[in-house]
Amino acid sequence: xxxxxxxxxxxxxxxxxxxxxxxxxxxxxxxxxxxxxxxxxxxxxxxxxxxxxxxxxxxxxxxxxxxxxxxxxxxxxxxxxxxxxxxxxxxxxxxxxxxxxxxxxxxxxxxxxxxxxxxxxxxxxxxxxxxxxxxxxxxxxxxxxxxxxxxxxxxxxxxxxxxxxxxxxxxxxxxxxxxxxxxxxxxxxxxxxxxxxxxxxxxxxxxxxxxxxxxxxxxxxxxxxxxxxxxxxxxxxxxxxxxxxxxxxxxxxxxxxxxxxxxxxxxxxxxxxxxxxxxxxxxxxxxxxxxxxxxxxxxxxxxxxxxxxxxxxxxxxxxxxxxxxxx
Amino acid sequence: xxxxxxxxxxxxxxxxxxxxxxxxxxxxxxxxxxxxxxxxxxxxxxxxxxxxxxxxxxxxxxxxxxxxxxxxxxxxxxxxxxxxxxxxxxxxxxxxxxxxxxxxxxxxxxxxxxxxxxxxxxxxxxxxxxxxxxxxxxxxxxxxxxxxxxxxxxxxxxxxxxxxxxxxxxxxxxxxxxxxxxxxxxxxxxxxxxxxxxxxxxxxxxxxxxxxxxxxxxxxxxxxxxxxxxxxxxxxxxxxxxxxxxxxxxxxxxxxxxxxxxxxxxxxxxxxxxxxxxxxxxxxxxxxxxxxxxxxxxxxxxxxxxxxxxxxxxxxxxxxxxxxxxx
DNA sequence: GCGCGATATGAAATCGTTCTCATATATTGG
DNA sequence: CCAATATATGAGAACGATTTCATATCGCGC
Numbered sequence: 001x002x003x004x005x006x007x008x009x010x011x012x013x014x015x016x017x018x019x020x021x022x023x024x025x026x027x028x029x030x031x032x033x034x035x036x037x038x039x040x041x042x043x044x045x046x047x048x049x050x051x052x053x054x055x056x057x058x059x060x061x062x063x064x065x066x067x068x069x070x071x072x073x074x075x076x077x078x079x080x081x082x083x084x085x086x087x088x089x090x091x092x093x094x095x096x097x098x099x100x101x102x103x104x105x106x107x108x109x110x111x112x113x114x115x116x117x118x119x120x121x122x123x124x125x126x127x128x129x130x131x132x133x134x135x136x137x138x139x140x141x142x143x144x145x146x147x148x149x150x151x152x153x154x155x156x157x158x159x160x161x162x163x164x165x166x167x168x169x170x171x172x173x174x175x176x177x178x179x180x181x182x183x184x185x186x187x188x189x190x191x192x193x194x195x196x197x198x199x200x201x202x203x204x205x206x207x208x209x210x211x212x213x214x215x216x217x218x219x220x221x222x223x224x225x226x227x228x229x230x231x232x233x234x235x236x237x238x239x240x241x242x243x244x245x246x247x248x249x250x251x252x253x254x255x256x257x258x259x260x261x262x263x264x265x266x267x268x269x270x271x272x273x274x275x276x277x278x279x280x281x282x283x284x285x286x287x288x289x290x291x292x293x294x295x296x297x298x299x300x301x302x303x304x305x306x307x308x309x310x311x312x313x314x315x316x317x318x319x320x321x322x323x324x325x326x327x
Numbered sequence: 328x329x330x331x332x333x334x335x336x337x338x339x340x341x342x343x344x345x346x347x348x349x350x351x352x353x354x355x356x357x358x359x360x361x362x363x364x365x366x367x368x369x370x371x372x373x374x375x376x377x378x379x380x381x382x383x384x385x386x387x388x389x390x391x392x393x394x395x396x397x398x399x400x401x402x403x404x405x406x407x408x409x410x411x412x413x414x415x416x417x418x419x420x421x422x423x424x425x426x427x428x429x430x431x432x433x434x435x436x437x438x439x440x441x442x443x444x445x446x447x448x449x450x451x452x453x454x455x456x457x458x459x460x461x462x463x464x465x466x467x468x469x470x471x472x473x474x475x476x477x478x479x480x481x482x483x484x485x486x487x488x489x490x491x492x493x494x495x496x497x498x499x500x501x502x503x504x505x506x507x508x509x510x511x512x513x514x515x516x517x518x519x520x521x522x523x524x525x526x527x528x529x530x531x532x533x534x535x536x537x538x539x540x541x542x543x544x545x546x547x548x549x550x551x552x553x554x555x556x557x558x559x560x561x562x563x564x565x566x567x568x569x570x571x572x573x574x575x576x577x578x579x580x581x582x583x584x585x586x587x588x589x590x591x592x593x594x595x596x597x598x599x600x601x602x603x604x605x606x607x608x609x610x611x612x613x614x615x616x617x618x619x620x621x622x623x624x625x626x627x628x629x630x631x632x633x634x635x636x637x638x639x640x641x642x643x644x645x646x647x648x649x650x651x652x653x654x
Numbered sequence: 655g656c657g658c659g660a661t662a663t664g665a666a667a668t669c670g671t672t673c674t675c676a677t678a679t680a681t682t683g684g
Numbered sequence: 685c686c687a688a689t690a691t692a693t694g695a696g697a698a699c700g701a702t703t704t705c706a707t708a709t710c711g712c713g714c
Contacts, residue, residue: 013694018672025692044438048378049670052699059376059418067407068616077395080421087438090419094407111371113416217599227666244401246603253605271546273600276573280579289395315606329700340664345702352662379669471701 001043004278010037021045061109062300063093063102064120065075070271071288074121075142078292079118086300088115103127110136116299118142123182138302144185145312150302152295156185159284160193160268161200164238166319167266167282168201170326173215175209177223177248178240186215190240190268209234213244220247225305230257233243235263242267242274242283249277264325270318279323291315328370337364348372387626388436390420390429391447397598398446398615402469405619406445413627415442430454437463443626445469446632450509465629471512472639477629479622479640483512486611486644487520487595488527491565493646494593494609495528496562497653502536504575505552505567513542516594517567536561541570547574555582562590569594569601570609576604591652597645603620606650618642 007014010033020026020034037043051057060083064072075305080090091114095101102121106128109117116138121128124144132139132149141151168174176194181187198205206231213219220239227234239245246269252259259265259279266282267274274281294313301308334341337360347353347361364370378384381652387410391399407417418441422428429448433455436444437502443465451471459466459476495501503521508514520599525532535557540546547566551574553624554561566572572594579586586592589641593609594601601608 004670007679014671015673015694015696016692019693022672025690027692030692041460046379046670048375048384048439049377049699050672052373052379052670052701053672055699060420060523066404067394068397068404070395073395073400076419077393077421077423080394080419081423084421092389092403092407092417092419094404094411096404096408112373123425217603250603273603276544276577276600330702331700342664342666342703343662346663349702352660353663357662376669377702379671379700380702382669401689434690 001041003043004043006034006037006041006043009041010034014157030126057113057115057263058088059091059114060088060296061091061093061105061114061117062120063095063105063109063117065095065097065102065122067092069092071143071269071286074288075120075292075295078294079142079296080292082293082296082300086296088300088303092209096120099123099125103131106131106135115303118295118299121146122186123180124184130250138299139300140302142291145314148171149300150310150312152291152298152315153185154189154286154291155314155317156189156268157193157196158236159286159319160190161197162317163266163268163282163284163319164194164197165201166321167236167238167264167325168197168203170264171203173231173233174198174203174205174236174238175211175227175231175234176205176238176240177211177220177227177244178242179211179215180212186240186268187212194238215241216245217243217247217250220244221251222247224248226249228252228257237263237265239265239267242269242271242281245281245283245324246273246277249281260324260326266325270293270320275322282322282325283320285318285320287315328368330372333361333364333368333370336368337361339568342642378640382439384440385415386418386441387415387416387623388418388420388441388444389447390422390431390432390436390444392422392424392429392449394419398470398596398613401615402447402619402622405616405621406469406623407619408540408560409620409623415520415630416628426450428459429478433458433462436599442630443467445622445626448473448600449513450507451511465626467622467626467629469618472641474639477625477637478637479618479625479642480512480617481516481613482644483516483595484523486521486613486646487517487565488524489520489593490593490609490611490646491524491646492528493648494563494565494652495524495530496593497591498530500536500558500560501525501530501532501563501565502538502554502558502561503532503565503567504540504547504554504571506542506571511601513567513595514539521565542568542570544570544574544577547571548578549574551575551578556577564590564592566592566594569596569598569608571653572608572610573600573604576608586614587651587653593652597647604647609649609652610647612645612647614644 003014003017007017012030017034093105120142121144141149145151145153177181178191179187211223213223237248245265257263268284270283270285274283330341330344334344339357344361410417420432445467448471468476472478472480505518507512538550540550564575572592580627584590595611597610597612601610
């Protein structure tokens with residue numbers, strides 16, 4: 001079934017059928033006739049041919065580090081909702097946290113595969129920046145702030161500062177378990193917020209009370225062990241993610257260290273697991289799904305509105321004080 | 328940059344360039360010349376034009392009910408890994424559990440958008456079956472057994488029977504919290520396994536000890552409340568998902584009901600949260616990511632091997648006996 | 655030295671749309 | 685009543701690749 005057959009069956013030229021499909025001038029009678037034929041045949045225009053001609057793929061590439069992660073999959077849910085509503089489809093590129101893969105897809109997509117790219121980034125190397133700076137299709141960065149580019153990101157700094165200040169009131173010996181600072185958001189941003197709070201409160205967190213580890217529960221467990229063995233006096237641990245905090249918590253529980261009485265604990269991300277554990281985990285809630293929606297809206301705007309203004313959206317947050325911190 | 332310009336620059340016809348790209352006869356000298364030109368220009372053939380001509384999109388549609396779910400996102404991670412390795416891209420359709428959306432994408436994809444479809448299904452209506460039975464491109468069903476179709480599924484029945492038999496040894500008053508039986512796998516399959524175990528052990532679970540609820544933690548909490556209020560003698564609760572089990576657990580904890588001494592508890596799915604809670608949750612481990620990989624391999628096979636044999640793969644499982652059940 | 659298969663190349667058709675032009679008719683305002 | 689405009693239609697040229705067909709040369713065996 002192609003447009004020529006439809007045209008013939010309806011007794012018109014293929015141009016008229018095309019016009020029918022794209023809201024051009026078509027008389028009442030022919031419109032009706034074409035509608036009938038299309039209904040009867042179940043004809044659907046070939047996306048490929050349309051794409052070849054119009055150079056619009058109606059596809060948006062979404063590049064992400066790991067789909068089976070709570071925050072990422074929620075962002076994707078948001079992206080998906082908005083893009084589908086606007087008649088775009090998602091091409092998914094799961095890079096499994098490998099820089100090379102990320103660059104590969106970034107390069108691949110811009111050629112002619114997709115109309116635009118949403119990049120859920122973690123670490124930006126110089127090669128990333130170079131590629132992005134000369135990118136041929138609209139790109140929206142999600143999860144990281146990148147000056148001069150369309151992006152949607154969390155207010156890591158203030159959120160963490162805020163939380164740490166609240167937790168700091170009853171803190172004497174403070175520890176920090178973070179992730180690689182190459183990650184501007186979860187690594188650097190959160191640490192900066194933490195440090196800012198300390199400074200404001202006139203408190204300290206010496207180097208031996210700091211760990212930089214992987215985004216994993218086991219790593220959190222291990223870090224807790226090392227911290228406590230080195231410095232049994234620690235009474236407050238700030239973790240850069242909920243997952244890490246849970247790892248820390250499991251260690252503390254094993255050692256019969258009372259939370260929050262002996263050590264208070266907080267994480268970032270407000271995952272389900274933190275809400276359910278006992279004591280429940282104090283954390284920062286970010287609006288991941290909404291971030292995804294915002295990024296997708298921005299993308300649609302960039303694609304359909306020629307004079308769209310590039311925006312940088314900083315999302316809000318909510319501090320969730322729960323039972324793992326002292327009042 | 329298109330194939331004509333490359334041809335001209337290399338002093339050959341576009342047919343020769345095409346042959347170069349597709350491993351046809353090309354002499355050493357021209358091969359070298361073309362290679363040079365392509366390298367210099369960074370030319371990449373237009374996917375759309377190729378697709379239009381060859382009718383291969385190199386895209387696989389993945390239809391799923393909810394991306395931000397532990398099991399689904401793990402399956403997608405597996406699918407993604409294998410498909411990418413085989414040079415296919417994924418088009419994601421997140422249906423948010425809406426039957427209409429599912430049917431919409433099923434219809435949309437088969438037209439000309441994708442080479443094949445992987446359907447992570449939950450509930451199959453008659454309309455699904457009709458659509459699938461006359462489907463125009465290869466389809467692989469993931470997560471449900473569908474006789475006569477390529478599918479990859481979990482052995483819900485034996486897994487649940489197995490677990491319930493283990494748990495049954497110390498069980499007197501047994502309750503079951505399940506999900507809609509329209510879902511053949513998580514609803515019907517798990518319940519059947521549970522019932523089979525009871526039968527084998529000669530034990531009972533009366534109707535008032537059974538609940539059919541939504542896939543949610545809150546619903547589990549609520550179900551537990553109702554069950555305990557109606558029948559305080561319950562000493563064993565089997566939940567069709569870990570998430571539900573966690574909801575039940577939270578209620579029991581609130582009521583100071585000892586797990587497993589007073590009530591023992593098990594779930595299905597082996598989620599992180601179950602491993603971390605205290606007492607840790609007895610559950611069934613399914614190999615979701617591997618299932619995704621298998622489904623993707625099957626898809627590649629169906630797409631590239633004309634005489635591929637349709638397969639139905641039943642995955643194995645592991646019973647994880649933890650602390651929430653009595654020894 | 656001739657025929658045949660392997661190697662090598664290009665012209666032109668093809669995939670299924672959209673879009674520009676050219677052209678025709680209907681409607682409107684002065 | 686006529687020019688200007690709006691409405692309506694079709695012919696045919698793109699879009700950028702692959703593939704068929706025709707043709708040419710080469711090497712080899714007999």
